[in-house]
Amino acid sequence: MTKSKESPESAGSEQRRLQMVDIARLAGVSVSTVSRALNGSELVNAETRQRVAELARSLNYSINFGARNLRLQENKTVAVVVPYDARSRQHISDPFFLSIVGAIADALTDRGYDMLLSRVDAERLDQAAHWVDSGKAIGVILIGQWRQHDQLNDMAARKLPLVVWGGEMPQQLYASVGGDNVLGGTLATRHLLQLGRRRIAFFGDAKLPEVWLRRQGYAQALREVGLEVDAALELAAPFEPGVATDVVRQFCQSRRDFDAVFCCSDVLALLASQALRAAGRSVPTDVAVVGYDDMPLAAYCDPPLTTVHQPVAEAGVALVEALLAQLAGERPTLRTMPVHLMRRASAPDVIA
Amino acid sequence: MTKSKESPESAGSEQRRLQMVDIARLAGVSVSTVSRALNGSELVNAETRQRVAELARSLNYSINFGARNLRLQENKTVAVVVPYDARSRQHISDPFFLSIVGAIADALTDRGYDMLLSRVDAERLDQAAHWVDSGKAIGVILIGQWRQHDQLNDMAARKLPLVVWGGEMPQQLYASVGGDNVLGGTLATRHLLQLGRRRIAFFGDAKLPEVWLRRQGYAQALREVGLEVDAALELAAPFEPGVATDVVRQFCQSRRDFDAVFCCSDVLALLASQALRAAGRSVPTDVAVVGYDDMPLAAYCDPPLTTVHQPVAEAGVALVEALLAQLAGERPTLRTMPVHLMRRASAPDVIA
DNA sequence: TTGAAAGCGCTAACAA
DNA sequence: TTGTTAGCGCTTTCAA
Numbered sequence A, B: 001m002t003k004s005k006e007s008p009e010s011a012g013s014e015q016r017r018l019q020m021v022d023i024a025r026l027a028g029v030s031v032s033t034v035s036r037a038l039n040g041s042e043l044v045n046a047e048t049r050q051r052v053a054e055l056a057r058s059l060n061y062s063i064n065f066g067a068r069n070l071r072l073q074e075n076k077t078v079a080v081v082v083p084y085d086a087r088s089r090q091h092i093s094d095p096f097f098l099s100i101v102g103a104i105a106d107a108l109t110d111r112g113y114d115m116l117l118s119r120v121d122a123e124r125l126d127q128a129a130h131w132v133d134s135g136k137a138i139g140v141i142l143i144g145q146w147r148q149h150d151q152l153n154d155m156a157a158r159k160l161p162l163v164v165w166g167g168e169m170p171q172q173l174y175a176s177v178g179g180d181n182v183l184g185g186t187l188a189t190r191h192l193l194q195l196g197r198r199r200i201a202f203f204g205d206a207k208l209p210e211v212w213l214r215r216q217g218y219a220q221a222l223r224e225v226g227l228e229v230d231a232a233l234e235l236a237a238p239f240e241p242g243v244a245t246d247v248v249r250q251f252c253q254s255r256r257d258f259d260a261v262f263c264c265s266d267v268l269a270l271l272a273s274q275a276l277r278a279a280g281r282s283v284p285t286d287v288a289v290v291g292y293d294d295m296p297l298a299a300y301c302d303p304p305l306t307t308v309h310q311p312v313a314e315a316g317v318a319l320v321e322a323l324l325a326q327l328a329g330e331r332p333t334l335r336t337m338p339v340h341l342m343r344r345a346s347a348p349d350v351i352a
Numbered sequence C: 001t002t003g004a005a006a007g008c009g010c011t012a013a014c015a016a
Numbered sequence D: 001t002t003g004t005t006a007g008c009g010c011t012t013t014c015a016a
Helices: A020-027 A032-040 A046-058 A066-072 A095-110 A125-133 A149-157 A181-194 A209-224 A241-254 A266-278 A296-300 A312-327 B022-026 B031-038 B046-060 B065-072 B095-109 B125-134 B149-156 B181-194 B209-224 B241-254 B266-278 B298-299 B312-327
Strands: A077-084 A114-123 A139-143 A162-165 A175-179 A200-203 A260-263 A288-293 A306-309 A334-337 A339-343 B077-084 B112-121 B139-143 B162-165 B175-179 B200-203 B262-265 B286-295 B306-309 B334-337 B340-342
Touching: A020 A046, A032 A046, A066 B065, A077 A095, A077 A125, A077 A306, A095 A114, A095 A139, A095 A296, A095 A312, A095 B095, A095 B112, A114 A125, A114 B095, A125 A139, A125 A149, A125 B209, A139 A312, A149 A162, A162 A312, A175 A181, A175 A312, A181 A200, A181 A209, A181 A260, A181 A288, A181 A306, A181 A339, A200 A209, A200 A241, A241 A266, A260 A266, A260 B200, A266 A288, A266 B298, A306 B334, A312 A334, A334 B139, B022 B031, B022 B046, B031 B046, B077 B095, B077 B125, B095 B112, B095 B266, B095 B298, B095 B312, B112 B125, B112 B209, B125 B139, B125 B149, B139 B312, B149 B162, B162 B312, B175 B181, B175 B312, B181 B200, B181 B209, B181 B262, B181 B306, B181 B340, B200 B209, B200 B241, B200 B266, B241 B266, B262 B266, B312 B334
Parallel strands: A077 A114, A077 A139, A139 A162, A162 A175, A175 A334, A200 A260, A260 A288, A288 A306, B077 B112, B077 B139, B139 B162, B162 B175, B175 B334, B200 B262, B262 B286, B286 B306
Antiparallel strands: A114 B112, A306 A339, B306 B340
């Protein structure tokens, strides 16, 4: 058995956490009554309810959620999982992902849910399921689908409550929320074309669904003016700055036949700008740069970054709503949110 | 009572979560044996243990931690709390705070703890205590002490397991981990002085302990060369970009009698650089800029930011260790970690 | 309007 | 080596 209820505070200082039974004793009622009073049940005398509630408050009592959840078979915790690249041991560091996490935190808090934050190997997104399997969380919000479309489909097939931030894919079974990546790619590219740029490079790893879609938008905008994608102007730069730096530098040094670059993240855009300057080419005069995400710092860079704005706060809400809808029994949904171009100096309407 | 054990799966698809009793029935042993087997107890036949473990694995069973924790009176969840400014409704957005959160996530994961992430009104840091009071977490890691030194002391007096990222204060009862702010201020200022700068502005809200300490280092470095702090060169800029932008712009436009500025965050340094350029002054030629934190993007700005590097990963570990030490019964400790200057182009050794 | 008692899923003391 | 049983702190049915 557990240690018998030792005589009054054996150790003295060792103060046991207050629980309902204590309130009950002090109020001279039963535990059931305390429970009812604290939950605002109609089944308890108004005066008693008042008295118990006040006592609890004055003693700074707060309920043991573990016990409550066990009894009620309920849980208000959501796991938010940020993938990391296992090979480079990169941290969660892209400012955009972190902004999304902040937005989700807000949305969850507003709805009375708690947020368990963790990281997972980007190759093993399926491991995120353990949060639900172990009962620690009721559902999972995953930041980015990476290359694991199939793993995600498997998870959804297992009826795991799951929402992924990312792009819409063919044959997708899991719920997702994402920006309109095709539109984003189109807006960015059209803008550069309107500036008179014709040799527009594309930086981003098209094996990732979001990047793949942005590339479609890019290709479409080129086609609108009768241009084709030039494979020589594409660079499969990853999102992790550590890994991307070298390839970006190399590209900027070796290839000079481009007058603009569309980068699939703001961080990449910063890297590119730096590499271009290092190669003796000015931004935006020689090469105009457009980023993606509109991270909080984008406006404060030099030159301030023209970039595709993603609606972060709304995305947080949408992700949470999509998860709660599944928990309420609805089927997983795909949602695409509008994006727009933030025009700043890195790809200015009029070249200074 | 709870709903009686309805006849075989009333709803059909509605699959109840697997629990020990299921494994026990299938393995033909008692629940205790399953429990023992899964916990690797010596008290169970090796063969049985093997069989049960395999069965559990094949069925994808995972334990209900809520129940386990309740029974064991244990909990491996830590609350990480990021304050926000209630007036401006600012998000967690400073990249440095977010990096720290990432580092803490790693450190906790490595030690088998889960992380509950939440935000709290910077005026009411004491509300972070509810995570522990409610049993949802065993301790709190707070990112920044802000102006609430007294609230934090009260929490510590209540024996709340708590560690704060921030500066050491007189009469401090709560545990803290922080960078060596005085040293950081000194290094930054000395560097600027060595470049021949003499009119060095200070951007940061000295009501915050960390900034206060950095200002001491700044003042000390000035004194070393026979200079005094000039109140006219101080700007109480807050950390939130939204709020800071205006005051920084105004300062940079109105006051021209400074040739360097020491900013208490990298974001502030970016803001300042932009405001200076807008006012027609070049960085670093006219005004050298030094930031603080060495956020991941600092190296990719233009010009790359000279800044005081804070050891983020080590800080995450130190915060977690400090909390675990308290949980093991040790007294709260104050810890200061070394910082160093990252020399980059915003305050170059040789002016180009 | 209240209290007694059962039980959420698990662990461990005790008995066999 | 295994099973039986009590109980972690809470909610709720049932009886009073």
